[in-house]
Amino acid sequence: MDRKAMLGHKVRRLRQENNLTQIEMAETLEISPSYLNLIEHNQRPLTVPLLFRLGQAFEIDLKDFAEDEDARLAASLREVFSDPLFESHSLREAEIRELAAVSPNAAEAVLQMYDAYRVQREDLQAMAQRLADPDTAQSLDFQTDPVEEVRGLYQQHNNHFPELELVAQQLWEDANLKANDLYRGLTSYLKEVRGIDTRIMPVDVMQDTLRRYDHHRRRVLLSETMPMSGWNFQIAAQIALLGHRELIKRTIAKAQLSSPEAERLATIGLAGYFAGAVQMPYERFLESAKEFRYDIELLQARFRVSFEQVCHRLTTMQQPGARGIPFFFIRVDHAGNVSKRLSGAGFNFARFGGTCPRWIVHDTFRAPGRIYTQVTAMADGMTFLNIAKTVDPASIGYGAQAPQMAIAVGCEAKHARQLVYADGLDVDDESKATPIGVSCRVCERMDCNQRAHPPLNQRLRLDENIRRVAPFSVSGGA
Numbered sequence: 001m002d003r004k005a006m007l008g009h010k011v012r013r014l015r016q017e018n019n020l021t022q023i024e025m026a027e028t029l030e031i032s033p034s035y036l037n038l039i040e041h042n043q044r045p046l047t048v049p050l051l052f053r054l055g056q057a058f059e060i061d062l063k064d065f066a067e068d069e070d071a072r073l074a075a076s077l078r079e080v081f082s083d084p085l086f087e088s089h090s091l092r093e094a095e096i097r098e099l100a101a102v103s104p105n106a107a108e109a110v111l112q113m114y115d116a117y118r119v120q121r122e123d124l125q126a127m128a129q130r131l132a133d134p135d136t137a138q139s140l141d142f143q144t145d146p147v148e149e150v151r152g153l154y155q156q157h158n159n160h161f162p163e164l165e166l167v168a169q170q171l172w173e174d175a176n177l178k179a180n181d182l183y184r185g186l187t188s189y190l191k192e193v194r195g196i197d198t199r200i201m202p203v204d205v206m207q208d209t210l211r212r213y214d215h216h217r218r219r220v221l222l223s224e225t226m227p228m229s230g231w232n233f234q235i236a237a238q239i240a241l242l243g244h245r246e247l248i249k250r251t252i253a254k255a256q257l258s259s260p261e262a263e264r265l266a267t268i269g270l271a272g273y274f275a276g277a278v279q280m281p282y283e284r285f286l287e288s289a290k291e292f293r294y295d296i297e298l299l300q301a302r303f304r305v306s307f308e309q310v311c312h313r314l315t316t317m318q319q320p321g322a323r324g325i326p327f328f329f330i331r332v333d334h335a336g337n338v339s340k341r342l343s344g345a346g347f348n349f350a351r352f353g354g355t356c357p358r359w360i361v362h363d364t365f366r367a368p369g370r371i372y373t374q375v376t377a378m379a380d381g382m383t384f385l386n387i388a389k390t391v392d393p394a395s396i397g398y399g400a401q402a403p404q405m406a407i408a409v410g411c412e413a414k415h416a417r418q419l420v421y422a423d424g425l426d427v428d429d430e431s432k433a434t435p436i437g438v439s440c441r442v443c444e445r446m447d448c449n450q451r452a453h454p455p456l457n458q459r460l461r462l463d464e465n466i467r468r469v470a471p472f473s474v475s476g477g478a
Contacts, residue, residue, distance in 0.1 A: 008042040009101040010065060014058060015040075028057050061320045073100035073107045075348035075380075075438065080114045115148055146262035151341065153255045153266055159342050160318035161251060161273055167244055168277035171236075182279065182304070183228060186235040190220065194242055198235060200224050213238055229279070229305045236275035241267070244274065273316070279305050280313045286324050289314065293420040294325065296371075296387070296409075308391045311409045315342045325415045330355070331391075334365045334404045347384060347410060348438055356436040356443070357450040361388040361408035368404075373421045375413060377433035379445060383413035387421050 015025045022040070026033040029050060038044040046054075055062045077096050081089075100107045171177065175189035187198040197219040206212070206223040211234040213220055220238050222231050240248065248270045257263050280303050292298040299310045308331070317324030329342040332355065341349050355361070360374035368390040377383045388408035413433075416422040426432050437443030440451050 007046045007065070008040040009104075011036075011046065011054070012040040013104075014054070014060070014065075018058065029053050073104060073111075076111050077107055079438065080111060083114075085117075115145060146257075146259055146265050149255075149257050149259075149262040150265045150269060153252070153257070154269070155343055156255065158318045159315050161270065161316075162319065163247055163251070164240075164244070164270065164274045165277050165282050165319070167247065168236075168274050169281060171239065171278055172281060177278075179303075182232050183235070186232060186239070186278075190235065190239065194239075196220060196242075198222065200231070210234060211238065213241075227306070229309060232279055233272070233275045233305075233309065236278040237271040239278075240271040240274035276309060276313050276316070279303060279309065282317070282319060283322070285313060286317055286322060289317070289324055290418075293418060295420045306391070307389060308407055311407055312342070314409060325411045325418060327409050327411050329407065329409050330361065331405055331407045332361055334406075336362065339405070347382075348378070355439060357440075358434055358436045358448070359388075359408070360386055360434075361406050364388050364390045364406040365404060371421075373425060375416075375425055375427050375433040376410075376436045377430055379435075379437055379443070381430075383427070383430055383433050384410045385413055385416040385419060385422055385425070385427060386410040387419075 011025075015022070018025075020028075022033045022036050026036040029036065030053070031050070035044065039046055039050075051062060051065070054060060054065070074097050077100060078093075080086075081091050081096065099110075171189070174193075175185050177185040177189075190196045190198055195218055199219055199221055201221045201223060203223060203225050206221065206225075209221075210223050210226060210230065211220065220235060222234055226234070245267075248267055251270060252263055252266045255266070257266060280299075285299070285303065288299060288302055292302075294314070296307060296310045296314075299305075300307055303310070305313075311327075311329055314324065314327045315329045318326070328347040328349075329340070330338060330349065331340040332338050336355060336357075338349075338355065343349055349355075359376065360372045364370070364372055370389065372386075372388045374386045374388070375383060376386055386408055387410065388406060390404065390406045393402040393405060411419070413427045416425070416427040435445055435448075437445055437448070443451070
């Protein structure tokens with residue numbers, strides 16, 4: 001039976017949120033209370049007709065309701081509980097899944113608590129190292145990681161913010177924007193409505209700054225090092241900060257972020273979301289994506305944006321009634337450090353640490369500019385189509401060390417035939433998929449010869465007289 005049809009915990013939460021008894025909800029759904037009880041305890045699946053009745057009775061988004069968010073929570077909990085801190089508590093897989101399914105708020109609280117613990121532990125280690133040298137000893141602030149908090153905000157909204165989509169669409173009408181001359185329309189709107197000039201400034205003035213808003217002189221300064229798509233993005237982001245700050249504040253307030261740093265990061269991120277929505281209007285972008293079978297380079301050309309901007313926009317196509325394929329997004333440097341990630345498509349990222357070395361995103365640095373494709377299989381059996389490519393950073397001239405970055409987007413293999421990148425790939429044969437893991441610390445694949453770390457929840461098995469291909473042997477492993 002499809003595990004995604006077993007949604008009893010969600011039905012129970014929906015009933016409790018509406019202050020209904022089982023008898024009352026059963027009457028609404030036209031089923032018996034005993035049958036509803038079986039559904040709530042996952043002894044019967046939630047059938048499609050019942051799902052539609054739920055949608056009609058309670059005005060829920062059926063796709064969101066049917067999605068298995070518990071898998072994401074369970075994967076994150078599994079990573080947390082693999083820490084040696086919990087070594088004396090042998091949690092079974094069934095217990096972890098039950099916590100995610102029955103008490104999602106408690107599960108999220110566990111993740112936040114562990115995140116705070118991890119940050120403090122790392123700060124204490126850094127402090128100990130600094131105190132060892134009295135000349136460099138200094139105090140450290142203890143705080144929740146603002147980057148992780150903001151990523152959580154995006155995750156809660158499935159990286160889709162309908163109110164920002166609406167005001168972005170409204171800007172097209174208010175500013176009479178034209179797709180073939182977006183820059184002129186945006187700068188004219190700033191001048192005529194806001195009384196703000198836009199100036200392209202030489203690199204020796206801007207140096208490593210891409211955009212600066214000069215409040216006193218009422219002007220937006222843009223670096224000449226950016227392409228036109230960069231200018232359009234930065235102008236639109238500034239329009240969001242000038243005209244829609246209250247909307248952004250309301251969105252952030254609901255997340256109850258714990259620090260001013262997290263709130264500022266979220267403000268910058270949501271202004272960028274608005275900018276992407278302006279450059280690639282939702283309806284036209286989704287129609288074009290389907291027309292081009294999600295060919296990223298053709299979408300680049302049509303909307304005159306960068307490869308990364310298209311990939312980021314693909315993750316936001318989650319409007320009820322007009323959804324695109326669910327994509328995930330990640331950006332890494334050549335050392336494997338993750339600078340941006342957007343979960344989606346059921347793909348679980350590591351909350352802590354790096355990514356799997358078998359993942360194609362790391363191979364892109366061998367041939368910058370080339371698009372790589374890969375079909376991958378996770379340990380839980382889910383398979384994905386991945387598209388990866390290096391991206392060109394903004395340059396400030398010869399001799400400046402620009403960061404090397406690569407991005408990857410992907411979707412579940414069941415959607416792959418809708419993408420041009422699946423042509424020529426055997427996406428239906430799981431045996432040909434590259435086996436990868438979330439990260440080395442929590443990966444269940446004991447036969448991997450590319451491990452950077454042994455798994456946290458396994459004891460090392462060491463014998464100086466035996467050397468295997470795999471760098472680590474563990475109790476119960478290969």
